[in-house]
Structure formats: C-alpha cells, structure tokens
Amino acid sequence: MNDERTAIVTGASRGIGRATAVELAKAGYFVIINFKTNEKAAMETLSLVQSAGGDGEISQFDVADNAQTKEAVKAIIERHKNIQVLVNNAGITADGLFILLGEEEWDSVVNTSLKGFYNVTKPVLREMVRRKCGSVVSVSSLSALLPNRGQSNYSAAKAGIIAASRSLATEVARFGIRVNVVAPGLIETDMIKDAPVAEIKKMIPMARLGKPEEVAGVIRFLCSDDASYITGQVIGINGGIC
Numbered sequence: 624m625n626d627e628r629t630a631i632v633t634g635a636s637r638g639i640g641r642a643t644a645v646e647l648a649k650a651g652y653f654v655i656i657n658f659k660t661n662e663k664a665a666m667e668t669l670s671l672v673q674s675a676g677g678d679g680e681i682s683q684f685d686v687a688d689n690a691q692t693k694e695a696v697k698a699i700i701e702r703h704k705n706i707q708v709l710v711n712n713a714g715i716t717a718d719g720l721f722i723l724l725g726e727e728e729w730d731s732v733v734n735t736s737l738k739g740f741y742n743v744t745k746p747v748l749r750e751m752v753r754r755k756c757g758s759v760v761s762v763s764s765l766s767a768l769l770p771n772r773g774q775s776n777y778s779a780a781k782a783g784i785i786a787a788s789r790s791l792a793t794e795v796a797r798f799g800i801r802v803n804v805v806a807p808g809l810i811e812t813d814m815i816k817d818a819p820v821a822e823i824k825k826m827i828p829m830a831r832l833g834k835p836e837e838v839a840g841v842i843r844f845l846c847s848d849d850a851s852y853i854t855g856q857v858i859g860i861n862g863g864i865c
C-alpha cells in the first residue's frame with residue numbers, strides 16, 4: 624500500500640482537470656487521474672504529470688454511475704491510504720432552452736456534476752473523516768451565479784454543488800476537512816469550443832478568456848496549507864465579472 628499524499632481529480636483527461644492534475648503533481652501529490660472513456664487522453668495527462676516531476680495513475684469510472692464509482696474509489700483507497708485531496712471536476716453541458724430541453728439533457732448534466740459530486744465525495748470523505756484531514760474542491764461555474772440563457776440544467780447542477788459544498792463544509796470542519804468551490808467564468812477548453820468567444824470577451828473586464836492553469840492554480844492553493852482557514856467558500860475565477 625502506498626502512503627504518499629494522494630489527490631483524486633475527476634475528469635482529468637483534458638482541460639481544467641488535466642491542468643489540475645499537473646499542478647497537484649508539482650505540489651507533491653500522487654495523482655489519481657480519473658477518466659470516463661478516453662484512456663489515451665488520460666495517459667497523456669499521466670505523461671504530463673510525470674514530466675512535471677510527479678507521478679500518478681489513471682482510473683476509469685463514470686462519476687454519474689454510483690455503483691461503478693463506489694467500486695473504483697474502494698479500489699483506490701485500498702491502494703492509497705493517504706487520500707488528502709479530492710477535486711470534483713468532471714462536468715458536461717447540454718445546452719438548450721428549458722422549454723425544449725429533453726429529460727436526457729437534464730439528467731445527464733445533473734447526474735454528471737451534482738450526482739457525481741455525491742457519488743465520488745461520499746466514499747472519499749468516509750476515509751478523510753477516518754484520518755481526520757482532507758480537502759475537497761469542486762468545480763462549479765459562473766453559470767451557477769449569473770443567469771445564462773439555455774443553461775437551466777447546467778446552472779442548476781452547478782448551483783447544487785455550491786449549496787451542497789457549503790452545507791458539507793459545516794458538517795466536516797470539526798474533522799479537519801475543508802470543502803470549497805471554484806466558479807470559473809469562460810475558460811479556454813474543449814467545453815466552450817462552439818461558444819461565441821468574440822461576443823463573450825466584450826462582457827469580461829479583462830477582455831480575455833481564462834486558461835485551465837489559472838483555475839488549477841487556485842485549486843492547488845485551496846488544497847494547500849496556505850488555505851488552512853478557508854472552508855465553505857466559493858472563489859470566482861472569471862476575469863472580473865461581478
């Protein structure tokens with residue numbers, strides 16, 4: 624069994640999850656790189672983690688599937704007893720006007736972000752409570768805080784993460800576990816490849832999109848001892864949108 628400080632990052636095969644895996648590796652964590660389907664991309668993340676001087680392993684599970692996640696997390700905990708960090712990053716969009724939104728579009732988005740938060744956090748947290756330390760950071764969105772046409776499903780899921788995290792933070796603070804949320808604005812990843820970027824930039828005081836590394840750095844800070852008195856908070860990373 625491995626006693627290294629270990630971090631689990633969901634949806635780490637690309638984008639913000641990948642950047643977070645690399646950032647946490649640089650901070651000295653052994654990183655569990657979760658992916659749903661793209662093993663090749665997850666292996667690329669592992670290469671980047673190793674190039675950054677760290678190490679980790681890939682772990683396939685669908686965060687929306689409770690049984691699969693429970694089984695996978697159990698196996699991770701059996702191999703790595705010192706899980707100190709969980710980053711709930713996996714998320715999808717399926718935008719559409721509410722009136723036209725199908726049940727599948729509602730369920731898939733809510734089940735990935737919000738049910739995924741439950742599915743992964745619960746078994747990891749049991750271990751953190753047992754060890755009386757840990758940090759959980761979940762990736763919400765500016766869409767949870769500002770109305771965004773066509774994103775009722777996504778906004779609901781991401782707002783749910785904020786509410787659940789703030790509540791959970793009060794429950795586990797006494798065990799030395801901190802629970803925080805980041806709420807990125809528009810970040811340059813595959814998720815926003817079809818977004819009207821020129822139009823969006825006009826609404827951002829810094830007049831540019833964010834980079835995955837700019838989210839990953841805040842997540843790394845929230846996981847670190849420098850944030851030892853921060854819990855139940857939502858940190859916006861959005862170029863100045865209020």
Ligand code: NAD
Pocket residue numbers: 633634635636637638639640657658659660684685686687712713714715735736762763764765806807808809810811812813814815
């Ligand atoms: P992305 O699409 O590049 O990455 C999302 C990752 O989640 C992918 O690796 C994907 O495979 C994984 N994933 C999706 N469903 C999964 C599942 N069921 N199980 C396991 N993994 C799954 O996009 P990103 O921008 O890197 O998104 C990362 C997080 O940041 C998401 O939660 C997203 O909602 C959030 N976010 C992104 C932006 C943005 O502008 N890019 C803004 C705010 C919040």
